[in-house]
Amino acid sequence: MNTTANHGREFPEGFTWGSATASYQIEGAAQEGGRGPSIWDTFSHTPGKTLNGDTGDMACDHYHRWEEDLGHIADLGLDAYRFSIAWPRVQPGGRGPLNPEGVSFYSRLVDGLLERGVKPVATLYHWDLPQELEDAGGWPARDTAYRFAEYAELMARELGDRIDTWTTLNEPWCSAYLGYASGVHAPGRTEPAAALAAVHHLNLAHGLGGRAIRSVLPDARVSITLNFHVPRPVDPSSEADHDAVRRVDALANRAFLGPLLDGAFPTDLLSDTEEVTDWSFVEDGDAGLIRIPIDVLGVNYYSTALVRQWDGVSDRGAADGHGDAAGSPWVGAGDIEFVRPPGPYTAMGWNIDPSGMTEVLMRLHREHPELPLMVTENGAAFEDTVSEAGAVHDDRRVAYLHDHIDAVGAAVDGGADVRGYFAWSLMDNFEWSYGYDRRFGIIRVDYKTGERTWKDSAHWYRELVARNQLPATDGG
Numbered sequence: 001m002n003t004t005a006n007h008g009r010e011f012p013e014g015f016t017w018g019s020a021t022a023s024y025q026i027e028g029a030a031q032e033g034g035r036g037p038s039i040w041d042t043f044s045h046t047p048g049k050t051l052n053g054d055t056g057d058m059a060c061d062h063y064h065r066w067e068e069d070l071g072h073i074a075d076l077g078l079d080a081y082r083f084s085i086a087w088p089r090v091q092p093g094g095r096g097p098l099n100p101e102g103v104s105f106y107s108r109l110v111d112g113l114l115e116r117g118v119k120p121v122a123t124l125y126h127w128d129l130p131q132e133l134e135d136a137g138g139w140p141a142r143d144t145a146y147r148f149a150e151y152a153e154l155m156a157r158e159l160g161d162r163i164d165t166w167t168t169l170n171e172p173w174c175s176a177y178l179g180y181a182s183g184v185h186a187p188g189r190t191e192p193a194a195a196l197a198a199v200h201h202l203n204l205a206h207g208l209g210g211r212a213i214r215s216v217l218p219d220a221r222v223s224i225t226l227n228f229h230v231p232r233p234v235d236p237s238s239e240a241d242h243d244a245v246r247r248v249d250a251l252a253n254r255a256f257l258g259p260l261l262d263g264a265f266p267t268d269l270l271s272d273t274e275e276v277t278d279w280s281f282v283e284d285g286d287a288g289l290i291r292i293p294i295d296v297l298g299v300n301y302y303s304t305a306l307v308r309q310w311d312g313v314s315d316r317g318a319a320d321g322h323g324d325a326a327g328s329p330w331v332g333a334g335d336i337e338f339v340r341p342p343g344p345y346t347a348m349g350w351n352i353d354p355s356g357m358t359e360v361l362m363r364l365h366r367e368h369p370e371l372p373l374m375v376t377e378n379g380a381a382f383e384d385t386v387s388e389a390g391a392v393h394d395d396r397r398v399a400y401l402h403d404h405i406d407a408v409g410a411a412v413d414g415g416a417d418v419r420g421y422f423a424w425s426l427m428d429n430f431e432w433s434y435g436y437d438r439r440f441g442i443i444r445v446d447y448k449t450g451e452r453t454w455k456d457s458a459h460w461y462r463e464l465v466a467r468n469q470l471p472a473t474d475g476g
């Protein structure tokens with residue numbers, strides 16, 4: 001692959017280039033260093049919950065190979081590295097004093113990043129809830145938000161002076177709806193009302209957690225990362241299809257954006273879901289607790305969706321990307337149907353549509369012009385093959401990254417204040433219910449030996465980072 005010709009779009013000076021991972025997906029060492037069990041340990045060890053029965057017990061063994069992984073981060077020339085802290089590693093039961101051995105792991109990781117000139121972007125919650133907190137009710141229980149705030153404050157005391165940006169939560173949509181409604185993620189509950197209570201308590205956890213961080217570090221940079229859905233109507237001339245779009249947008253996007261940025265749940269969401277819950281778990285004063293100033297909003301984007309009013313006949317779940325769900329994540333959305341959008345598709349079955357990236361960034365810019373944005377995840381799983389010489393020519397991933405980063409550039413040109421981009425993921429890892437079968441990494445992991453190999457996409461990304469400009473995707 002020649003990546004020296006046909007260079008494309010340049011990015012603003014100071015644009016942050018990074019890559020992202022998450023604790024349960026890469027660390028392994030599930031029972032080492034005083035770590036307690038998380039809901040994902042329990043879930044992945046339950047027969048039938050993950051593909052091939054895969055668990056995160058070993059994952060990429062990053063817990064032991066972290067220095068080698070820091071070497072890759074440095075060699076890629078990344079400005080920033082987004083990782084998550086495993087709550088059960090630092091506070092095994094989700095309450096009480098910290099586990100020094102767990103804290104020391106992250107402390108060494110953060111120091112190692114800083115020594116290499118890489119900004120640490122730390123996510124406090126990327127889905128590995130301590131099992132004891134789930135046993136006490138999990139996210140549908142209000143107390144979990146207070147436990148999260150306690151944990152956030154303790155971590156701010158330990159690492160606060162060294163973290164560039166704190167992200168309270170990663171993709172609360174997944175925690176709430178996949179964890180408590182469809183049940184395809186841990187803890188695997190299928191209770192629609194509980195899912196909406198979880199939405200509220202995750203929002204509350206963000207507000208309380210962000211305040212707790214700032215009580216220790218008044219100048220801390222605080223953010224949250226949401227996974228944005230970009231629903232489009234099957235028939236743009238159909239009012240019913242537009243209403244389906246509205247309902248999906250309310251549950252997926254505005255259920256979070258409303259409380260976090262505007263201080264209120266959207267009224268249409270409350271009425272759409274009135275048969276599921278009366279929302280009595282929202283207490284007076286919660287709106288004020290949730291809405292805190294954030295320094296940047298994390299945007300995760302992968303694909304778009306096509307929705308319409310259900311015709312009463314088709315298999316409704318088939319195209320929502322979570323079609324094998326025990327329940328539906330779309331609680332209270334009524335008679336909606338997800339239609340498979342046109343391809344091409346990634347190995348997740350997700351359609352490839354870079355225009356959605358520009359659309360979501362421009363929407364956020366229009367609605368919140370003063371809010372800095374950061375693309376905290378974007379990337380693709382493909383069936384990679386290793387050549388005899390040991391190389392991975394992942395042209396489709398290179399093209400995906402190129403086109404989506406170009407789409408980020410289009411939003412920047414359109415005036416959106418996008419500050420950076422993080423490729424998902426630094427390395428192949430445990431892709432939740434899909435186990436090790438789906439590979440998102442720009443670095444390949446041989447799960448038998450632990451060996452890391454740069455794919456072509458990693459070489460391509462390194463060139464992008466070095467030049468702050470899109471390299472060519474082929475020999476051109």
Ligand code: IFM
Pocket residue numbers: 022025171300377424431432440
């Ligand atoms: O692997 C996940 C990540 O943990 C959260 N965002 C989406 C990625 C791909 O599914």
